[in-house]
Amino acid sequence: MRYLELNSAVLHKKDGFFQLEKDREAAQAFEAEVEQKLRKFSDPIQRLKALISEGYYEDFFARYGEEEVLELSDLAYSYGFRFQSFMAISKFYKDYALKTDDKKQYLERYEDRVLAVALHLAQGNPAKARAYVEALMEQRYQPATPTFLNAGRARRGELVSCFLLELDDSLNSIGYNLNQAMQLSKIGGGVALNLSKLRAKGEPIKGVAHAAKGVVPVMKLLEDAFNYADQMGQRKGAGAVYLNIFHWDVEDFLDTKKINADEKSRIQTLSLGLIVPAKFFELAERGVDFYVFAPYSVYQAFGEHLDDMDIDRRYEELVAHPAVKKRPLSARAMLTRIAQTQFESGYPYIIYKSNANQAHPLKRLGQIKMSNLCTEIFQLQTPSVIGDYGEPDQIGYDINCNLGSLNIVNVMESGKLQESVHTAMDLLTAVSDLSDIRNTPGAHKANRAFHAVGLGAMNLHGFLAKNRIRYESEEARDFARSFFAAVNFYSLERSMQIAQERGVSFEGFELSEYASGAYFERYLAEDFRPRSDVVRALFAHLELPSPADWARLQAEVQKHGLYHAYRLAIAPTASISYIQNATPSIQPIVEVVETRTYGNATTYYPVPFLSEETYWYYKSAYHMNMYRLIDLVAEIQPHVDQGISTVLYVTSETSTRELARLYVYAERKGLKSLYYTRAKNLSVEECVSCAV
Structure with missing residues (x-):
C-alpha cells in the first residue's frame, strides 16, 4: 500500500531531519483510497434518509426539519477540514467512521460523524447542535x-464505557457484582471493582474458622468473566481491581502480578490498584512497621468495614484492639515491593485516598474509596446490600x-x-x-x-x-x-x-x-x-x-x-x-516520531507541530525529571475536582528505591493517583475502555 511506504519514509532523514512532508503525502494517498470506497449520495438529505431507512442511523428527522439538518451539514463542510497526519486519517476511518455491514464501503466522512454526534446529543435543539458542530469541527x-x-x-x-463497582462482604454481593461486570463488559464497558470489604484468606464464615478464601479467588473469577464477556470477540474485556493496602491479603494481591507467580494465582489481564491512605506513608517515613488487618475481625469489633474507616485517624485504635486480627509488615519494604512489581508489570496503580478525600468538596455526603481503570475518576461511592431471593436489595451509589x-x-x-x-x-x-x-x-x-x-x-x-x-x-x-x-x-x-x-x-x-x-x-x-x-x-x-x-x-x-x-x-x-x-x-511525549503497530501494519506518527525549531522542546518523557512532571501535575490538581491520570516513566537505570521516593513525593505534592509506571523496556497494554 502506497500510503504505508510514504508514511515510513518519514524516518528517512533528509538534510539531517525527518521528511515530514512524506506523512502529509501518506495522508493524501489514504484519502484517495477512502474516496474510492466512499458510498456517494446526490445530496446530504438524501444520504441521511437512505442511511436511516437502511438502519444505519437513528431518525434525525423525527426531531429536526430538513432545512435545519441541511444548514448544519453545510456548516460542518464549510470548514474544509483536512486531517493533519496519516495517523489521524487512518485512525478515524478504521475505527470511527460508519461502514456498511460488510465493511467494504465507508458511509461517513469526518464531517458526517460530527453531524451525527451533534444531532443526537442536541436532541432536537438546532442552536445547541450548531454550537456542537462548531466545537467539534474546530x-x-x-x-x-x-x-x-x-x-x-x-x-x-x-x-x-467505564464503571466503578464496590463489593460488600457477602457471596450475594460477589455474585451480583460478577454479573454486573459481565453485563457491562458485554456492552464494551471497562469495570473497576473495590475488593477491600472482602474478608481475608483464613477468616471465619458463619463461625467456621479458616473458611474464607480471600480476595485472589475472586480476582480469578473476575478475570475469567472479562475474558468470557468480550464483546463477541471484537474487543477484550477490561477490568481492574482495587485493594486497601491495610488489608490482610495485600501481599497475595501483589504477588498475582509476579512473573514467576503460580498459575493458580497469577493474574494476567486484570489491572491492579492499591488504595493507600496517608497513614501508610507516615509510617514508612518513620521507618516502622505497618499492620495489615483481617477486615472481618475489624467489622466484628467495630461494626464498621476497614475500608470505610478513617485509618489516618483510627489506625492506633485498630492496632490496640485485642479482637482485631493483625500482623506487622515493613512499610519501607512494602514500598520497595510495590516498585518491584511495577517494574515487572506496570502495576499496581496507586490511589492516594487521603489526598482525594481531603480535597473532596462533597465529603459530608460520602467518601471516595477507589478509582477507575485509568485512575482519574474520584467520586463518592456506597456499596449495594444484596438480599436473598425474595428479599429487597439496598442499591448504593456506583459510578460511570x-x-x-x-x-x-x-x-x-x-x-x-x-x-x-x-x-x-x-x-x-x-x-x-x-x-x-x-x-x-x-x-x-x-x-x-x-x-x-x-x-x-x-x-x-x-x-x-x-x-x-x-x-x-x-x-x-x-x-x-x-x-x-x-x-x-x-x-x-x-x-x-x-x-x-x-x-x-x-x-x-x-x-x-x-x-x-x-x-x-x-x-x-x-x-x-x-x-x-x-x-x-x-x-x-x-x-x-x-x-x-x-x-x-x-x-x-x-x-x-x-x-x-x-x-x-x-x-x-x-x-x-x-x-x-x-x-x-x-x-x-515518549518519542518525536511514535511507532504504532496495528495488526500487520506499522504506522509512524510525528508529534504535532514538529519542526527543526520545536524539536528541541519535545524532550522524551524517559529523559525527563519525574519530580518536575509531578510538580506540573500538582499545579493542575487543585483546579480539578476529580483526578488526573499520571504516568511515571522510568528506565533500567532507575532503582526501586528511587521509584518509591517518587510515590512519596507525589503523595506530598497532593496528587490523588498514579497510573502506570512505564519502563523503557516494558510494554503495558493501554487502557482502551476509559481512554478518551
Whole structure:
C-alpha cells in the first residue's frame, strides 16, 4: 500500500531531519483510497434518509426539519477540514467512521460523524447542535471514544464505557457484582471493582474458622468473566481491581502480578490498584512497621468495614484492639515491593485516598474509596446490600465515567476558552442525561442523583512545544496553573447556569463545600492569573477570571446551585488524540516520531507541530525529571475536582528505591493517583475502555 511506504519514509532523514512532508503525502494517498470506497449520495438529505431507512442511523428527522439538518451539514463542510497526519486519517476511518455491514464501503466522512454526534446529543435543539458542530469541527473539544463512535447510530453501543463497582462482604454481593461486570463488559464497558470489604484468606464464615478464601479467588473469577464477556470477540474485556493496602491479603494481591507467580494465582489481564491512605506513608517515613488487618475481625469489633474507616485517624485504635486480627509488615519494604512489581508489570496503580478525600468538596455526603481503570475518576461511592431471593436489595451509589477533552492548542488559538468549556459541559451533560444503563442499578442511581461528568484536556506538551516552552519549566507550570483555574471557573459557571435553567441541583448540594462557599476560598485569597511575562503574553487575547470574578461566582453558585456534583477529570487520551493531532492528555511525549503497530501494519506518527525549531522542546518523557512532571501535575490538581491520570516513566537505570521516593513525593505534592509506571523496556497494554 502506497500510503504505508510514504508514511515510513518519514524516518528517512533528509538534510539531517525527518521528511515530514512524506506523512502529509501518506495522508493524501489514504484519502484517495477512502474516496474510492466512499458510498456517494446526490445530496446530504438524501444520504441521511437512505442511511436511516437502511438502519444505519437513528431518525434525525423525527426531531429536526430538513432545512435545519441541511444548514448544519453545510456548516460542518464549510470548514474544509483536512486531517493533519496519516495517523489521524487512518485512525478515524478504521475505527470511527460508519461502514456498511460488510465493511467494504465507508458511509461517513469526518464531517458526517460530527453531524451525527451533534444531532443526537442536541436532541432536537438546532442552536445547541450548531454550537456542537462548531466545537467539534474546530477541534476545540473531543468527546470520548464511546460517545464519538456511537452517537447517532441506530445500532449503537453505550455513550459511556467505564464503571466503578464496590463489593460488600457477602457471596450475594460477589455474585451480583460478577454479573454486573459481565453485563457491562458485554456492552464494551471497562469495570473497576473495590475488593477491600472482602474478608481475608483464613477468616471465619458463619463461625467456621479458616473458611474464607480471600480476595485472589475472586480476582480469578473476575478475570475469567472479562475474558468470557468480550464483546463477541471484537474487543477484550477490561477490568481492574482495587485493594486497601491495610488489608490482610495485600501481599497475595501483589504477588498475582509476579512473573514467576503460580498459575493458580497469577493474574494476567486484570489491572491492579492499591488504595493507600496517608497513614501508610507516615509510617514508612518513620521507618516502622505497618499492620495489615483481617477486615472481618475489624467489622466484628467495630461494626464498621476497614475500608470505610478513617485509618489516618483510627489506625492506633485498630492496632490496640485485642479482637482485631493483625500482623506487622515493613512499610519501607512494602514500598520497595510495590516498585518491584511495577517494574515487572506496570502495576499496581496507586490511589492516594487521603489526598482525594481531603480535597473532596462533597465529603459530608460520602467518601471516595477507589478509582477507575485509568485512575482519574474520584467520586463518592456506597456499596449495594444484596438480599436473598425474595428479599429487597439496598442499591448504593456506583459510578460511570462520562468523559471528553479540550484540545488546549485549538482552544487557546481560537480565543474561545469560555465558549469551549461551556459547550463541552453542555455536550457532557447531554451524555449524562441520555445514559440509562439499567444493568448497573447503582451507577444508574448515582448518574440520576449527581449528573457527574469528567471534562479533561489534551495537547499540553504540543502547546508548550509550539510556543517554545519546556515541559519541565516554571513557565509550563505557570501556564498550566492559569489555564486549568480558568477551566474550573467556566465549568462551575456553566454548571450553575444549567442548575438555574432547570431549577435542579445535584442531590445533596446543600451539604457540599460549594453551598457553604468553602470551596471558593483559595480563589478569593490568591490570583491564579499568569505570573510570568511569557505566559501573560499567551493569554493576552483572553480574559481570565480574577478574585473578584470568583467572588461573584461564589455568590451565584450559593444562590442557584450546581447541576453536576463532579465536573473535571483528566483522562489519558489515546486514539482520540491522534484524530485531533494532539499530544496525549497533559503527559509528555515518549518519542518525536511514535511507532504504532496495528495488526500487520506499522504506522509512524510525528508529534504535532514538529519542526527543526520545536524539536528541541519535545524532550522524551524517559529523559525527563519525574519530580518536575509531578510538580506540573500538582499545579493542575487543585483546579480539578476529580483526578488526573499520571504516568511515571522510568528506565533500567532507575532503582526501586528511587521509584518509591517518587510515590512519596507525589503523595506530598497532593496528587490523588498514579497510573502506570512505564519502563523503557516494558510494554503495558493501554487502557482502551476509559481512554478518551
